[in-house]
Amino acid sequence: MDSSVAIQPHIAVCPSAGIGHLTPFLRLASMLSPPPSTDNSCNITLTLTLIIIRPTLSSAEENQINTFLSTHPHINSSHFHILPVDNNSSKKQDPFVVHYDAVFRSSYLLANHLSTLSPQPSVVFSDLMLASGITKPLADLGIPNYTLISTSASFFTLMVTSASLRTTSGDSDSDSDGDEIPGLGPIPMDDIPPFLMSEPDNNMLTRIIDTNCRHLHETKGVLLNSFDFFEPESVSTLQSGKLLATLPPIFPIGPFISVGSLKGSNNISWLDNQPPKSVVFISFGSRTAMAKDQIRELGKGIERSGISFLWVIKTTVVDKEDKEELNDLLGEAFFMNTKERGLIVKEWVNQEVILAHSAIGGFLSHCGWNSVMEAAQRGVPLLAWPLHGDQRVNARVVEKAGLGVWERSWGWIGERLVKSEEIALKIQEMMTSEKLKKSAARVGEEATKAWEIDGSSKKMFGKIIDNICQK
């Protein structure tokens, strides 16, 4: 056989549940197998199959998958049906966590599903939630598997060290201001989501994270949606092996490149008529629900700030349940007083397109990691108001990198009612601080550089492509 004839790699990309985990996988799929008209860094034809987890939980996921497949007709799809959710826990728990649990429990079936694809995949990129079920069976089949982490390098650091952290936090010499964690520095206990300090037997999410992290040494590498400039200490500590000698190679390849044409109302025509950098964009991700009294207080805060705004309101955790009328929620006076300078939407918007618009001058965000990376990519200053999970750790990253400001005294969303006066002041600070504008713009420039020739993420991505093409 002519050894110069390259075999055609078949890549399988396996997300887990929820938009926060689906989004980076759609981007990765598009980066690995761009539409035929664009540059393919592999220089050989790749086949790519997107594994679609069925059922999806939110309409947003369904819509994003359908739009993605229709705009990437060269990408195949294969449906993987997960085991039923645990009805005993579904009443007490966050519906997304219950869904993650079903994905996690089904993961041992996925390796078999992948092996029946024709041709059999030559490489797999999968979510952390699937690691325990697929890494070993795939290794036995000789199929390399890369694990994609959808959160920050910093929160990933915390996830892989949380087991030892739980042990030391009970020690008498443990520091109440926070234990020193390699790559993170001293981290106050308040910034660590409580579930991570719970025993795995008592907490579904901790159990899922713990079990999967224990299988990471079986993967070929860990992909991070981050870049060297943004999280220098966490990235270099993870790569050095000093944190955990058993970790596989770490590939920071962020910010992930946009897939372009995803679904969403853009409200661009309204933005087009606003002066440059005059509008604050307010959105708390795909699943966040703020209590109604806090939504009203936020409304008053925006009104008081005098700043123009584009605000995406979600009143329920899962979008299918969102039936709230905005007039009932905010009152007619709010709409009367702000109609010249604000727009509120309830439907899904194309956030990336909005963040890229010249009228946007700041972003009030819960610090979901995709949102943070999208703001970093475009150098948009951010005001952090974390809700749960990784978001306080992400807010620390945002603050440290100079992308944004974070008012710690606000706590987690819902911890206390943050008053309109406080909100107005902080929005004004974000929108007017020249220092912040400069440092956020620098982050944007560095994000661009990371993907230029010889940029840190471009080089790392090149290594992955080389590995795929050599396989």
Ligand SMILES: O=c1ccn([C@@H]2O[C@H](COP(=O)(O)OP(=O)(O)O[C@H]3O[C@H](CO)[C@@H](O)[C@H](O)[C@H]3O)[C@@H](O)[C@H]2O)c(=O)[nH]1
């Ligand atoms: O109307 C909307 C709402 C959201 N988005 C997009 O949806 C994604 C939302 O992701 P993210 O910002 O990460 O927020 P969550 O949906 O809350 O993400 C979950 O998953 C993330 C990745 O693991 C975690 O960092 C978060 O804490 C967790 O809540 C982003 O790409 C947004 O651009 C839109 O395009 N339009």
